[in-house]
Amino acid sequence: MCNEFFVFAGPCSIENENQIKVSTQFLKQFPEVKAIRGGAYKPRTYPTSFQGMKEEAMKIVNNLKIAENVAFVCEITNILDIPLFENVDIIQIGARNMQNFELLKAVAKLNKPILLKRGFGNTIEELLASAKYIEASGNSKIILCERGIRTFDNYMRFTLDLGAVAFLKQHVNYPVIVDPSHAAGDSKYVIPLAKAAKAIGADGIIVEVHPHPQDALSDANQQLNFQEFANLIEELHKIK
Numbered sequence: 626m627c628n629e630f631f632v633f634a635g636p637c638s639i640e641n642e643n644q645i646k647v648s649t650q651f652l653k654q655f656p657e658v659k660a661i662r663g664g665a666y667k668p669r670t671y672p673t674s675f676q677g678m679k680e681e682a683m684k685i686v687n688n689l690k691i692a693e694n695v696a697f698v699c700e701i702t703n704i705l706d707i708p709l710f711e712n713v714d715i716i717q718i719g720a721r722n723m724q725n726f727e728l729l730k731a732v733a734k735l736n737k738p739i740l741l742k743r744g745f746g747n748t749i750e751e752l753l754a755s756a757k758y759i760e761a762s763g764n765s766k767i768i769l770c771e772r773g774i775r776t777f778d779n780y781m782r783f784t785l786d787l788g789a790v791a792f793l794k795q796h797v798n799y800p801v802i803v804d805p806s807h808a809a810g811d812s813k814y815v816i817p818l819a820k821a822a823k824a825i826g827a828d829g830i831i832v833e834v835h836p837h838p839q840d841a842l843s844d845a846n847q848q849l850n851f852q853e854f855a856n857l858i859e860e861l862h863k864i865k
């Protein structure tokens with residue numbers, strides 16, 4: 626991983642070809658954007674919520690990678706889907722699967738970077754134990770992600786544990802990134818949380834960006850529009 630502060634950005638979910646293409650073309654203009662995010666398999670609380678475009682989204686990703694020459698980070702939720710992730714550059718393990726040990730062991734074998742998100746009810750010790758599962762399967766290309774935890778307060782969707790970032794930076798050698806979008810749950814707090822992440826020493830962020838957040842099929846409240854994303858990058862430049 627590079628030394629400069631990096632950004633993974635894109636919509637919560639891939640919703641159609643145009644939405645992810647327009648997002649990719651906009652985001653790739655920013656040199657700090659090292660990968661485009663976009664969910665194909667969405668772990669949703671309610672079975673009635675949009676579950677992702679699944680295989681169809683993976684086909685769109687494969688085509689876009691060739692057309693736009695960008696790296697993609699996508700969340701995997703099931704071992705059976707592994708063949709579909711052959712061309713994905715960074716495999717995301719979501720908060721809800723941080724302790725899905727069979728999934729961790731199986732994706733580790735792909736020998737690709739694994740973005741391991743902290744479960745919202747998990748300790749740092751448990752996060753590091755999950756990282757050890759990936760390492761024990763022969764893969765040390767691990768990126769840890771603090772994305773907010775459940776606490777007694779709910780003024781934001783989750784409580785971003787910035788102390789965890791400071792702790793991890795002192796105790797492990799893996800890159801540590803922050804997801805300000807899922808922590809905040811509201812686009813108006815994303816920029817301040819992202820700035821705090823950089824200030825405390827995170828290596829980067831993963832942030833949700835959508836061409837029309839109000840129409841998003843998942844996480845509409847927390848996605849930045851393109852102008853807000855440009856503002857975020859400008860604000861990050863002010864943090865040294």
Ligand code: PEP
Binds near residue numbers: 718
């Ligand atoms: C996501 O990044 O799309 C996501 C579902 O995040 P988390 O696993 O942190 O809830």
Ligand code: MN
Binds near residue numbers: 637638807843844
């Ligand atoms: Mn989301």
